[in-house]
């Protein structure tokens with residue numbers, strides 16, 4: 001079998017300006033340390049905690065991010081809508097309605113290696129117009145013969161749905177990483193068929209908040225049961241990601257979790 005060496009750095013949901021600064025501050029360090037072939041970042045919270053703007057997407061691409069994935073906050077900022085149709089390397093979930101702006105997969109090439117990226121939304125507790133499991137099969141069918149590796153970002157709430165998707169994809173993609181909960185799980189491993197898997201990568205943002213939100217506001221909401229204004233916390237920012245190493249097409253050798261405090 002032909003070799004297709006690749007190292008994929010995937011970074012979990014970047015939350016607000018604090019998350020962006022954390023990512024941009026650590027990216028040069030991570031590049032030097034791990035020499036990633038591809039950098040894929042979930043940016044669904046990168047604009048003030050909700051959504052993404054064209055300016056922020058441009059900033060991430062300029063910093064060397066190859067592909068931006070999104071999730072349930074994709075359309076929060078109206079100004080991104082046209083950008084989603086005009087820029088190939090920013091993805092919204094592939095199982096959204098066909099009528100919704102944007103697209104769910106793309107292919108990028110670096111050093112002669114082609115990486116397909118598929119963004120996908122869970123159907124449990126999240127609003128996606130089409131079913132994740134058959135739609136990922138359709139997306140993989142479309143990528144067949146055009147890629148050396150495939151990374152799936154499954155943006156989903158329920159751990160069971162993500163674990164099931166891992167088994168569904170095992171042996172057919174290089175990696176399936178879960179996002180959305182903003183809390184990293186400790187189950188990163190290469191499944192028996194060769195797919196690197198983790199239920200949730202976590203977020204790149206303030207660990208001192210409540211999944212990104214200022215902790216006093218969030219706690220007050222739980223205490224009072226009244227709707228509170230939510231602002232992004234800036235307390236204790238960390239980068240949370242994974243590094244996937246591969247040598248053979250559509251097979252991972254290793255997945256390593258990266259949990260790093262912001263560079264000071």
Ligand SMILES: [Fe+2]
Nearest residue numbers: 013044045180
């Ligand atoms: Fe998120």
Ligand SMILES: [Fe+2]
Nearest residue numbers: 071072073180
């Ligand atoms: Fe989300």
